[in-house]
Amino acid sequence: MIKNFIQLNARYLSNLSTTFISQAVSALSILLLTPILLQQLGTTQYSQYGVLVNMILFSAIFDLGLNIGLLRKLIHNHPNNLALINTIFFFFVGSLCLLAPLFWILFSVGFVKVESNFYYLSFFVSIIVIQNFLALFFDNIIQSANKIYVGRIIRMIRTGIEALALWWVAHTGSILYLFITTALINTVYLFFLFAYAKKEFDFYLSWANCKWSLIVEHIQYSFWYFQSALAGAIVFNAQIVLISSIAPPTQVTHYLLITRFYDVIRAGLTNFVGVMFPSLSKSQANQDWAAIARTYQKVVLRFVGLAILVMLFSMSIGQYFFKWWSDVKDADALMAFNCYGILLGLLLIENVPNVFLAALKKNKWPSVVSTIQGLIGLALTYFFLPIYGITGAIISLITAFLFTSGWFNFVFMRQQLKQHLK
DSSP, X not given: OHHHHHHHTHHHHHHHHHHHHHHHHHHHHHHHHHHHHHHHHHHHHHHHHHHHHHHHHHGGGGGTTHXXXXXXXXXXXXXTHHHHHHHHHHHHHHTHHXXXXXXXXXXXXXXXXXXXXXXXXXXXXXXXXXXXXXXXHHHHHHHTTTOHHHHHHHHHHHHHHHHHHHHHHGGGOOHHHHHHHHHHHHHHHHHHHHHHHHHHSOOOOOGGGOOTHHHHHHHHHTHHHHHHHHHHHIIIIIHHHHHHHHSOHHHHHHHHHHHHHHXXXXXXXXXXXHTTHHHHHHHHHTTOHHHHHHHHHHXXXXXXXXXXXXXXXXXXXXXXXXXXXXXXXXXXXXXXXXXXXXXXXXXXXXXXXXXXXHHTTOOHHHHHHHHHHHHHHHHHHHHHHHHHHHHHHHHHHHHHHHTTHHHHHHHHHHHHHHHHHO
């Protein structure tokens, strides 16, 4: 029986297992590097570095949802895929001309606080943003063949090398050198992703293969994926920029340490659902809504259990491990740590309908609601942060979540299943 299960689910299991191993490598990298970077850079510079890293993550919105739209079109064997691949690739490369000046302006006017090297930092930060676009671009081509495990293996090797390199460079105490190191490693990483993507999907990159009329249509097709990414960036990444502008470096550092610690858990557990994207999209193409409904019910129940465990962990041994790891013993920071554990548990449950709706391209209204959630969270953070510190910022996120996506996505997913199972 077990053998038959493994044979039937071999690809899913290989995708899932390598995703978890890759995530474990990333988690180990974060857990080992963060204290070292904090020690070498100091509180002020580490807070600046953390804010810039969050800016890079926030800038994922500038891919306009084109990557996830491309993945779905490749899975559905959309016509003009070769021309679309070339058009999107050169569109991303050309985005550097806009992003570099944008970052320079943000740094020079003090919207994002950095002490010096505005020009160089804006260039290398924008380079890393473009590299992230291209990494996801090539990885999606590999994923379209349902070979997620290949991209994950390449990624975990890259993560391990980057961790060692950043550990070695950290002794310089230079934020700029850290970003230069990441950019150089990403260049090699992209080469290997490109090589395997080309092997899996026969294409070649040439300006002559671009068909720029496709970009407008694809932006329209991918708009709600962009909106969903924007909402996620507002919820998770924009807040830290706001906090850095009104809170002292110590509070910013504490908030960064808390989110870094929990991101390890969040990324690992959400992969259970994330790796299902290609198979869910194929089930929709085959109109197998009964299978989608069965899978959805099972995954929701499992994640309710996982969420409860995460909340219990955060209020028990998780707090002791966090204090040992971060050397943070401030009472307000530990209260914020417990509150973030509650938030993470809620987000894990809500991630299930969110991923299902994205895979089924039913994410229009969830994206709108999630954007409203992020804006409410920012407004409440601006009000409560000066009063209650970073605990107030996290309570703001929980409040915004409960009044928006915390209930809407479940109701909307249930409506979609009822509609297609009639």
